[in-house]
Amino acid sequence: MIDLHTHSTASDGTDTPAELINKALSQGITTLALTDHDSIDGWGQALQAHRQPLSLVLGAEVSTITSDGISVHILGLLFDGDNPHMQIMLNETRDQRIPRMRKMVELLTADGINVSMDDVMRAAPVGATVGRPHLADALVSLGIIKSRDEAFAELLSNGSKYYVENIAPTPEEAIAMIRKAGGVAVIAHPFASRRGQILTAESFSDLVKAGLNGIEVNHRDQDSSEQQSLDSIARELDLVVTGSSDYHGTGKLNSLGENVTHPAQWERLEAMADKRRVVIS
Ligand code: AMP
Ligand code: ZN
Ligand code: FE
Ligand code: FE
Numbered sequence: 539m540i541d542l543h544t545h546s547t548a549s550d551g552t553d554t555p556a557e558l559i560n561k562a563l564s565q566g567i568t569t570l571a572l573t574d575h576d577s578i579d580g581w582g583q584a585l586q587a588h589r590q591p592l593s594l595v596l597g598a599e600v601s602t603i604t605s606d607g608i609s610v611h612i613l614g615l616l617f618d619g620d621n622p623h624m625q626i627m628l629n630e631t632r633d634q635r636i637p638r639m640r641k642m643v644e645l646l647t648a649d650g651i652n653v654s655m656d657d658v659m660r661a662a663p664v665g666a667t668v669g670r671p672h673l674a675d676a677l678v679s680l681g682i683i684k685s686r687d688e689a690f691a692e693l694l695s696n697g698s699k700y701y702v703e704n705i706a707p708t709p710e711e712a713i714a715m716i717r718k719a720g721g722v723a724v725i726a727h728p729f730a731s732r733r734g735q736i737l738t739a740e741s742f743s744d745l746v747k748a749g750l751n752g753i754e755v756n757h758r759d760q761d762s763s764e765q766q767s768l769d770s771i772a773r774e775l776d777l778v779v780t781g782s783s784d785y786h787g788t789g790k791l792n793s794l795g796e797n798v799t800h801p802a803q804w805e806r807l808e809a810m811a812d813k814r815r816v817v818i819s
Contacts, residue, residue, distance in 0.1 A: 540799040542571040542595065543613055543726060543754065543782035545789075547663040548580030549599075550671035552787030555580035556587035563592050565794050569804065569816070571595035571615055571782075575667045576632040578619050585817065594817040599726060600716070601631050602709040608735050609696060610709045610725065613754065616811035617721025624719040627707060634705045635668045641702045642673060646693070649700075653677055670694045671789055686789055696734030710748035717749040720812035724752035724780055729768055730759035739771055746775050751810050756781025756797040778807045 545551030546558050553561065555572060562570045570592060572584050578598050588594045597615040604610060617624055643655050653676050661675035662668050674689030683689045693700055707715070713723040725745060728737055742750070755768045756779075772779045781797035784790070799807075808816065 539565075539567050539795045540569040540801065540804050541567050541783050541785070541795050541797075542569075542597070542615065542724070542780050542799050542804070543573050543599070543757075544570060544785040544794065545574055545599075545787070546572060546580040546584075547666055548572075548577050549574035549667040550669045550786060550789060552789045555583040558785075558787075559584055559587040559592065559594075561794055563589070567592065567795055569593040569595060571597040571613075573597035573599045573613050573615070575599050575669060576601055576628050576635070577667045578628065579665055581619060588817060590818070596815065596817075598628060600628070600712045601704045601706045602712045603703060603706045604708060604737070604741075606735075607703060608737060609703065609733075610737065611727065612709055612712045612716070613724040613726050614712070614716035614719075614721050615724065616808065616815045617716050617719035618815075621719035624715055627712065627715050631704060631706045632667050638702050638704055639668050639673065642670075642694075642700055645700045645702070651677075651682060651693070653680060653682065671786070687791075709745055713745060713748040713750050720815075722751040722807055722810045723749060724754055724778070724807070725750060726754045727757045727759050727784070728753060729764035730757065731764065733759060739767065742771055742775060746777070750777065752778035752780050752803075752807055754782060755779045756799075757784060758792060758796065759784075778803050778810075780804075780807070 546555045600612045602610045657676035658673050662672040674686040677683040677689050716723040753772045755765050780799040783792050783796045785792050785794045
């Protein structure tokens with residue numbers, strides 16, 4: 539079972555990289571990509587915990603934003619983790635998440651929802667990419683809300699008045715950067731319409747020009763008709779089709795391996811990186 543999209547405590551997942559690796563091993567995952575938001579900080583720990591028969595893939599889920607303000611997540615896989623340009627792009631997006639979070643906290647407190655930046659930072663593991671799930675956890679600890687899910691439903695969705703955009707590269711910039719660093723780029727859950735505004739089918743050709751390699755088709759946030767549309771777009775544009783769990787530990791219902799990538803599709807994708815970088819043992 540090949541699962542190419544998972545999160546750890548290096549971003550907003552609740553399992554440490556070591557716990558994630560152990561779970562993957564015990565649940566029969568054969569190839570796992572660690573794709574924390576705007577970070578590869580969990581990689582060192584993942585490598586240490588890693589053992590056969592699991593194959594491990596370096597990755598990051600890069601936050602991007604289109605010129606129309608649509609939030610798009612790009613999965614970068616198999617790039618050179620030491621590439622300085624890639625590191626700068628990830629660091630810049632990660633760093634701006636602090637002032638962005640401060641703005642969200644200010645909007646909430648101005649409306650009488652009393653949560654502080656300290657509460658949010660206490661909810662986030664040290665060094666983690668700070669995101670709305672940590673704000674949700676802070677609201678849960680304060681007894682304002684019951685769960686991450688309820689926090690997103692009531693207060694934190696992309697359409698909410700408390701939502702603040704990330705300052706991030708465009709999808710094309712991120713894709714080009716991932717490719718330059720030797721990796722492959724897959725657009726994550728592009729038709730997850732209940733999360734907010736999504737890309738049009740027409741915009742995919744620009745992403746292909748920038749170097750896009752694949753589309754995440756099988757993902758729980760896309761219903762069967764959304765998955766079918768993506769499948770035809772992938773076929774038309776000759777892109778690799780992936781499926782993945784987007785596992786976040788206990789932070790979300792998604793279970794490891796609930797959606798997987800077909801071995802033939804993975805073989806194709808892996809061959810598009812500039813080197814073989816999968817860690818086998
Ligand atoms: P951010 O990166 O701060 O914009 O937050 C986005 C993160 O929130 C993504 O990782 C999503 O997986 C997560 N998220 C979105 N909706 C929910 C939800 N209903 N419950 C838990 N996490 C969610
Ligand atoms: Zn997340
Ligand atoms: Fe995502
Ligand atoms: Fe994700």
